[in-house]
Amino acid sequence: xxxxxxxxxxxxxxxxxxxxxxNQCKILANLVYSQIKxxxxxxxxxxxxxxxxxxxxxxxxxxxxxxxxxxxxKKKNQFxxxxxxxxxxxxxxxxxxxxNLLPFLQTTTKPKIxxxxxxxxPGLAPALWPGVNLARALSFYWRIPLLGIxxxxxxxxxxxxxxxxxxxxxLKIPQSLFPAAGLIISGGHTQLILIKKIGQYxxxxxxxxxxxxxxxDKTARLxxxxxxxxxxxxxxxxxxxxxxxxxxxxxxxRPMIDQKNYDFSFAGLKTAxxxxxxxxxxxxxxxxxxxxxLAAEIQNSINxxxxxxxxxxxxxxxxxxxxxxxxxxxxxxxxxxxQQEATKKLHDIQVLIPEKQYTGDNAAMxxxxxxxxxxxxxxxxxxxxxxxxxx
Ligand code: KG4
Ligand code: ZN
Numbered sequence: 001x002x003x004x005x006x007x008x009x010x011x012x013x014x015x016x017x018x019x020x021x022x023n024q025c026k027i028l029a030n031l032v033y034s035q036i037k038x039x040x041x042x043x044x045x046x047x048x049x050x051x052x053x054x055x056x057x058x059x060x061x062x063x064x065x066x067x068x069x070x071x072x073x074k075k076k077n078q079f080x081x082x083x084x085x086x087x088x089x090x091x092x093x094x095x096x097x098x099x100n101l102l103p104f105l106q107t108t109t110k111p112k113i114x115x116x117x118x119x120x121x122p123g124l125a126p127a128l129w130p131g132v133n134l135a136r137a138l139s140f141y142w143r144i145p146l147l148g149i150x151x152x153x154x155x156x157x158x159x160x161x162x163x164x165x166x167x168x169x170x171l172k173i174p175q176s177l178f179p180a181a182g183l184i185i186s187g188g189h190t191q192l193i194l195i196k197k198i199g200q201y202x203x204x205x206x207x208x209x210x211x212x213x214x215x216x217d218k219t220a221r222l223x224x225x226x227x228x229x230x231x232x233x234x235x236x237x238x239x240x241x242x243x244x245x246x247x248x249x250x251x252x253x254r255p256m257i258d259q260k261n262y263d264f265s266f267a268g269l270k271t272a273x274x275x276x277x278x279x280x281x282x283x284x285x286x287x288x289x290x291x292x293x294l295a296a297e298i299q300n301s302i303n304x305x306x307x308x309x310x311x312x313x314x315x316x317x318x319x320x321x322x323x324x325x326x327x328x329x330x331x332x333x334x335x336x337x338x339q340q341e342a343t344k345k346l347h348d349i350q351v352l353i354p355e356k357q358y359t360g361d362n363a364a365m366x367x368x369x370x371x372x373x374x375x376x377x378x379x380x381x382x383x384x385x386x387x388x389x390x391x
Contacts, residue, residue: 205262
């Protein structure tokens with residue numbers, strides 16, 4: 001069975017084709033086009049630019065993915081008038097996508113794909129729609145069942161993607177991992193989830209303001225580092241190993257760390273960094289001199305809060321594992337601390353961290369999530385993007 005995955009929730013365009021056999025999966029094609037360069041001058045994602053880029057890139061990427069997975073051939077097709085009308089209606093608000101899609105469909109045979117999976121939310125509305133409408137158009141024209149996928153569930157399931165392309169990975173997820181404590185950390189979300197089994201999620205806590213990734217991005221900007229801030233702060237923090245101590249002690253708060261709930265708040269941390277940077281300026285201390293120490297302290301503060309609350313959740317709910325997911329899970333200092341604390345404070349608990357190449361947004365995780373929901377497809381008429389979709 002083959003599933004085509006489409007991901008456009010934010011600033012990565014993703015197209016993947018996964019093969020499934022005997023409860024195993026293999027990646028046949030996995031293309032991710034990052035729009036970082038487009039958004040970098042603005043210091044964050046600009047929704048309408050993201051939409052434009054998705055519309056421009058989806059079809060060339062789809063063509064390439066189908067070629068890589070060897071599941072289609074070139075052939076001339078003719079649309080009927082009614083087909084053209086329906087396709088035009090589906091793509092009414094995606095003119096650029098329509099201009100790319102129609103010639104593509106006219107020269108491509110129906111591929112050997114069993115399901116089309118697309119991220120329906122959460123995400124930025126202008127970014128989500130081109131992906132959703134492409135999936136709807138393909139499902140209609142090729143008559144392939146369609147599945148709308150929750151992006152956050154995709155992140156959780158990224159833990160089970162094969163390490164390398166063309167390698168089979170088992171999807172026999174042992175019940176002994178559950179209940180699991182899920183830590184979803186990305187640019188838009190910071191959530192603690194109690195996972196009873198795949199498909200059964202209970203939100204137990206989340207950020208009340210900024211997400212962890214957003215905090216990395218915003219504080220990086222205050223330090224004069226580029227977007228995305230997470231990797232930039234991590235790289236800067238690494239420099240302190242080879243530096244003499246800072247000219248003054250640098251300390252930031254650990255927001256909500258002692259509160260017994262499972263919520264987070266990172267907006268205050270951003271303000272604390274702003275005041276600290278202004279204070280340094282007033283004292284005549286160059287930011288260049290202290291930047292690595294500031295970066296390390298920001299990273300420590302975010303990571304300690306994330307890890308402390310995750311460990312508390314695992315302990316109080318006696319979970320059998322911790323499952324991390326999302327872009328911020330690429331942070332090595334974080335995953336080391338999580339492993340370390342889990343070993344120290346929780347017995348024999350397994351900590352799952354996705355392969356680094358799958359921590360960020362990708363369509364392979366969306367196709368994989370669809371595999372678990374394949375019994376309940378949606379119709380192309382009914383599928384809509386939902387920017388605020390919950391798990
Ligand atoms: O999951 P993701 O790719 O997109 C969303 O769904 O939001 O996450 C992107 C976020 C960005 O905020 C980025 O700064 C952060 O993940 N990130 C990191 C690292 N790599 C990416 N944060 C901390 N350390 C990293 N190494
Ligand atoms: Zn994401």
